[in-house]
């Protein structure tokens with residue numbers, strides 16, 4: 139089952155973003171470099187229209203470096219989009235983001251006019267941290283959990299750029315179930331809205347295929363795991379995650395895997411590639427079409443079937459020979475009447 143988390147403040151935040159959008163020159167959409175597709179909110183793409191947009195890939199210190207470059211090239215294929223990879227480990231590079239904002243709005247830059255940029259993105263992706271780095275001081279509250287920022291906040295950088303921090307928003311229905319697992323694995327979904335075990339099994343399955351050397355080294359495994367359960371049991375044994383009777387405490391090792399992945403302890407990992415998400419999108423489209431065709435067929439069968447059987451029933455009844463009326467047996471309705479008459 140896909141995970142959904144869309145508390146009321148997100149709906150409000152999205153409405154507020156829509157309201158101020160006309161005063162904004164440029165959108166800075168912050169994406170998690172470990173999940174650039176899954177952390178892209180489809181509602182933002184709709185709201186953006188033709189406004190220029192910088193897609194910032196945040197937390198690149200946690201992501202696979204090669205994959206970050208692949209994603210940047212992929213995302214820049216979209217019109218009006220530039221990308222910028224960033225990490226808190228290289229605060230000095232952040233000035234280049236301000237330069238990029240100016241470059242994307244040459245008329246404003248030439249006229250030395252103030253640029254209004256709005257920072258948007260999913261929860262816990264590092265929007266407020268980015269603002270603090272840009273401002274060079276703590277102006278926005280940050281925290282390692284989703285939904286820290288609850289209201290919009292305007293920050294004047296003093297260099298002709300004003301930034302608007304916004305609360306992280308998700309969307310009511312995450313169509314791709316794998317995306318919802320990835321969002322949960324990276325910490326964009328509140329822990330209380332997900333099952334650690336489900337997310338961990340998903341993560342384990344991916345890691346065995348995509349980063350076998352990293353997990354073997356991190357958990358000091360002496361052979362390649364064959365399945366996600368095999369992996370979690372081996373890792374659990376290594377970490378002493380046992381329950382009474384010596385059996386592996388799977389829940390405990392599931393929590394360990396998620397927490398250590400989030401903290402970057404397993405190494406630099408990206409959970410999706412453009413090819414993988416294209417395949418997933420295709421599979422979802424095919425499944426959707428199949429379901430629609432099935433629904434249409436069911437509706438048609440229901441309609442045709444009921445009309446046919448109804449007609450056939452009526453026709454059949456019409457053609458049936460009427461049973462001969464037996465003298466002395468009155469119809470139930472007429473029985474009372476006849477007795478009434480007698481009275």
Ligand SMILES: Nc1nc2c(ncn2[C@@H]2O[C@H](COP(=O)(O)OP(=O)(O)OP(=O)(O)O)[C@@H](O)[C@H]2O)c(=O)[nH]1
Nearest residue numbers: 226262263264265266267280281282285286287306
């Ligand atoms: N490893 C790493 N962690 C980061 C980076 N940037 C931000 N973080 C951490 O990510 C967590 C979330 O950061 P915030 O800036 O509060 O995220 P946000 O997008 O404003 O979150 P909401 O306000 O909840 O939507 C914090 O614990 C940050 O320290 C980064 O480049 N690398």
Ligand SMILES: [Mg+2]
Nearest residue numbers: 265266286287
């Ligand atoms: Mg924030």
